[in-house]
Amino acid sequence: MNERIKGKTIAVTGASGGLGMEIARQAAKNGANLILMARSYDKLSALRDELMTKYSIKAHVYSLDVSKREKIEETFKKIKQEVGPIDILVNNAGFGVFDTVLEMDLDEAEGMIETNVLGLITCTKLVLPDMVSHRSGHIINIASQAGKMATPKSSVYSATKHAVLGFTNSLRMEMHGRHVYVTSVNPGPIRTNFFNIADKEGTYIKNIDRLMIDPVKLAGRIVDAMMTGKREINAPGWMNAGSKIYSLFPRTFETLGRSQFNKK
Template identity: 55%
Template sequence: MRKNERLKGKTVAITGSSGGLGEQIAYRCAARGANLVLLARNLKKLKQMAKNIREKYGVDCLPLNLDLSRHEDIPAVFRDIFEQVGHIDVLVNNAGYGIFAEAKDVTPADVEGMFAVNVVGMIVCTKEVIPSMRRRKNGHIINISSQAGKLATPKSSVYSATKHAVLGYTNSLRMELAGDDVFVTAVNPGPMATNFFELADPSGNYVKNIGRHILSTERVSEQVVDAMLKKRREINLPGWMNVGSILYTLFPSLVERLGKKAFFKK
């Protein structure tokens, strides 16, 4: 089956879809004939995106406000989705953010905020789609994690902790749903060219230090969309960074010693 045919007429819901990777995923899905549910806090931007997508690709596109830190509101949003579109074939848990700071400087509000969005919000959204996917014996849950979930580095202790949690949850969920023909994929990109670093690193030092290694959202989104409704365990980008993560699993002390200088480039 050609990749365009696989997504044609399917419904893809994407959190954090008002910009960056989520926005790129949305447009690529629409280009392949998928109907979309766009979820983010910036409803004005989502409505404009939905208008553009409908006009350009002729697919259905439902924009809805969703603040992942407001966990009590999430079930009502998904009830609205199911009432309007019937079911979700692919859920992309993309929303998330990070703050780079030494552990001694991270505030309790920063910790609570990152875990509320990156972990708890993602889990609550996933919980809402599991029953219908299980009933239909079909579906795909894609969780955007990070290479930081595999290889923690200085000044990202809390962000890395949230992404470790995302990977732990994703790996457990994959096994739980395997018998129901529901696919679960973790996406682990390295640094991407998005507005993520405007909050994570306001100084701009990190982007300046690793500029040539930053991934484009176009490249990552292409791989994510290509994997939809396929049995794919993980997507790891870039390859050389994932090699580092694998080596870290095997030889943690050696990697920490040899990579110390590079790790402190934030």
Template identity: 60%
Template sequence: MPSLKGKNIIITGASGGIGAEIAKLCAARGANLVLLARSIDKLETLKKELQSKYAINVHAQQLDVADPEAVKRVFAEVLSDIRYVDILVNNAGFGIFDYAHEAKIDEIKTMFDVNVVGLMACTSMVLPAMKQRRSGHIINIASQAGKIATPKSSVYSATKHAVLGYTNSLRMEVADDNIYVTAVNPGPIATNFFEVADKQGTYVKNVKRFMLQPEYVAKQVVNRMMTRTREINLPRWMSPGSIFYSLFPRTFELFGKRVFNQK
């Protein structure tokens, strides 16, 4: 594993879940961190914890990635302080499970603003300097939902399909600039994501035994930082499933119908 000591790493959605776990692992390996999220209180608590344990620099700033002007302002402030970014982890995101005909337009727009447009906006703020330095790593937290669509997640799945399309195109664009671009596609993770996504608790109850732990997902991500890793698919057994789905979608949907209807 490449050393992360002294690397400058920005993590969005760092106030909890895999974002916070990624921050802890990076700090343990000597990286300097910029923690971004809407909940500044949680960020400050995490900042104090990390700085008390490790001899690193930690910045914590409030940011709603759905606000393009706020993204410009906060990233400009951050870059003036740390000068350059080695790794950007686009982790901010959320989902709401609803049938397509029940999805509310304002929630649809917000999901796209956070999961897609916000991710693109943050990326655009660090890319010019990465290209100039000919070094950097963009890590986009997508989802298995971006590979295999399921009922009651049409909007969320659409946002993650968009993230994967953007990530794959970006990877080709910056290949000659020595910039790495990685998509992370986890299955369900045991975080507070489902407090919003699955208000009835049906999905969590049905898939609880298959849920990934955030510490495990974070470790897989951090272990591949500053490496030319195209995708991280978790759990690993889901990867063959997404390949089969792309080759034989009708068959996959027919025989997988019972499994898909877990929400």
């Protein structure tokens, strides 16, 4: 049990499924109150009812598309009025599409940037003043191993996750001494519906199925790290080791790994 989050208010974007839903469940199990945000209000409502019944915590639901800055500002203003300040923000909402640059749809590329980067930055910007004022808080940004090691057919997605990591690392330094923790979560492929959109042909899932991360286990690690100074959560370990090798020997790594990278 993480006693540090008992009674805290935790906001999770993209909470209607996958990793976000599992983070919400495990945070509620540890006694936290939840603010659940995603585009699907019906799924959020079902999750809210489940958590309130099972764990006797408070949970609030807000329909939100994080690609729309005006909607984010409107929603977070409403949250502050109806619920109060947020203690922990988990920026989990995001999506990817696997395509080469030659084949990519620019509308999809724009959507990825607006959701994965600008939406995350906007949500963070709106909760920081209260956290700094109260000298307590935690920003958790779900990035990706793709933000450390780029591969073919993920140029824009990888670019957004590189941006998330750069933003997170800079923010961590800015918050030093202000008692606001900042953590990046850098997973490899997670067994969620993410690939229903990202992997149009279904080949990538077939090739890496046995290597996919269990979202329940990853959510547990994230919740355990809440309100601590954990800098990064990386999973799986072997993939993170690969990203470190890549940073040291990029040409060699790209040459030797080319056949595997092109299996998407």
